[in-house]
Amino acid sequence: MTELPPSAVAAELARYAALTRSAMEEFLVLGRPSEYLYELIREYPDRGGKGIRPAVLLATCQAYGGEVDEGVRAAVSLEMLHNAFLIHDDIEDNSPLRRGLPTLHDRHGLGLALNAGDALASLALQPVRADSGLTGRLRDTLISEFSTVIRHTTEGQALELGWRRDEVADLVPSDYIELAGKKTCWYTTVAPLRMGAIIGSHGMATLGALSRFGFYLGLAFQTRDDLLDVERDSPHGKAPLGDIREGKHTLLLIHLMTTVDDGERSWLANFLRTPSSDKTAADCARVLDMMEQNGSVDFAREFEADMAAAARATIGPAFADVPPSAHVDFLRGLVEFVVDRRS
DSSP states (O other), X not given: OOOOOHHHHHHHHHHHHHHHHHHHTTTSXXXXXXXXXXXXXXXXXXXXXXOHHHHHHHHHHHHTTOOHHHHHHHHHHHHHHHHHHHHHHXXXXXXXXXXXXXXXXXXXXXXXXXXXXXXXXXXXXXXXXXXXXXXXXXXXXXXXXXXXXXXXXXXXXXXXXXXXXXXXXXXXXXXXXXXXXXXXXXXXXXXXXXXXXXXXXXXXOOOHHHHHHHHHHHHHHHHHHHHHHHSXXXXXXXXXXXXXXXXXXXXXXXXXXXXXXXXXXXXXXXXXXXXXXGOOHHHHHHHHHHHHHTTHHHHHHHHHXXXXXXXXXXXXXXXXXXXXXXXXXXXHHHHXXXXXXXX
């Protein structure tokens, strides 16, 4: 049992991301109206990204005996769907930056961005549908997996948006696990593992243990994102303290709401109901100070460490039915990469 060092994991991520982006060109067609739709559809994919989703899918496919060529179109579909989700998420959160550049709605306007997100989502299944290397049974199974991804992800986003609208304050960490499990884990780690195994094993793999490993890895990934948002001078391509400004129910905010005294809770409630555009940098910094003073940052770090430990403990059972390989080593190294990353 070996584990790739972080530099090797990063190199593999970059390789899988480049391979997927190249294969995506076939499906990011240029049509009319180009300047109002098709150029917009290409913007987020052209900005790159970590490439975790296609990497997990393709590594798992190979671990189960498949070839990269067998899984790459499913990886393209998943990455196209991911970018469509990002466009819509940025609109719903009124985020100013994505991958270090203005968000699509800031650059082109709300209507055109929303329409581009709809179009990209509708195109996302084309690569799987057009994959002549898949049997009809496997194609149907993968499309069912995609439907599950969309359902879980939109349910998670609905929870987040609903909690913000209704100013829900009586949340506990188990609520965060439900939210992140739906919104992040399923399409970031669980589904890529399942899809890769389905393709590589030609539908013969058992998926329960893979799903457990993916769940813990996804929770570690999301908690690391939460922590990156509050790390001072963290170069992660988003607006500083963006999650705090947007009032997102991160694990840190949920913990903070359960630990502050009544006076601080009242101030925090008023802060959260203030529109993002009206929140001052000083008030966002005050929330971060409160998180540090009340142990919320430390709590999230401990939770992240627990989820990473659970991922390490479950990767063995997840891949118990396949022989040791460099692909499993990469996935094992990905656990450390996720919790150590700076972006």
